[in-house]
Amino acid sequence: MNTRLVMTGAAIFLGMAGVMCLFLPDEILKLYNPSTAGTTGLLIQLLGACFLALALLDWFSKHAVLGGIYGRPVVGTNYVHFVMGSLVMAKAVISQTNSIIIWLTLTIYVLFAIAFSLIMFGKPKLSQGD
Numbered sequence: 001m002n003t004r005l006v007m008t009g010a011a012i013f014l015g016m017a018g019v020m021c022l023f024l025p026d027e028i029l030k031l032y033n034p035s036t037a038g039t040t041g042l043l044i045q046l047l048g049a050c051f052l053a054l055a056l057l058d059w060f061s062k063h064a065v066l067g068g069i070y071g072r073p074v075v076g077t078n079y080v081h082f083v084m085g086s087l088v089m090a091k092a093v094i095s096q097t098n099s100i101i102i103w104l105t106l107t108i109y110v111l112f113a114i115a116f117s118l119i120m121f122g123k124p125k126l127s128q129g130d
Contacts, residue, residue: 001122003071006115007062010078013108015055021048031101032092054081067119079120082113 021028025044054077061074089106096102 001115001118003066003119004062006112006119007058007066007074010082010112010116011055011058011062013055013112014051014058018048018051018053018055021045021051023048032099033096054078067122072120075116075120078112079116082109082116085109086113 021044025042025048028044057074058078061071064071064074066075086106086109089102089109092099092102093106
């Protein structure tokens with residue numbers, strides 16, 4: 001698996017999500033749950049800061065050899081984030097099946113969860129970007 005491509009994709013996705021959460025918290029809340037109109041966006045902005053931090057970690061690690069002992073903390077962090085995020089989004093899909101934004105988020109999270117699972121539990125590659 002091309003770990004450089006996975007890390008770059010995760011960094012871009014998380015970076016965009018982080019910027020959107022930081023600067024458009026009320027709009028993000030309305031997209032995912034229309035009944036939260038007028039709710040403060042402080043928690044969404046904190047979530048955005050976390051997304052940006054993880055995006056930065058992924059961006060700086062995109063050229064590292066991952067899947068081995070040294071890249072395991074980076075891969076493990078992304079693995080837990082995307083697997084747990086997939087479970088949370090699956091629960092949201094069950095309660096709000098008609099929301100396209102929730103389905104789209106679930107799809108992206110599942111794809112990254114699968115990619116990081118393959119990197120985490122697959123055979124480590126000895127060269128960069130494999």
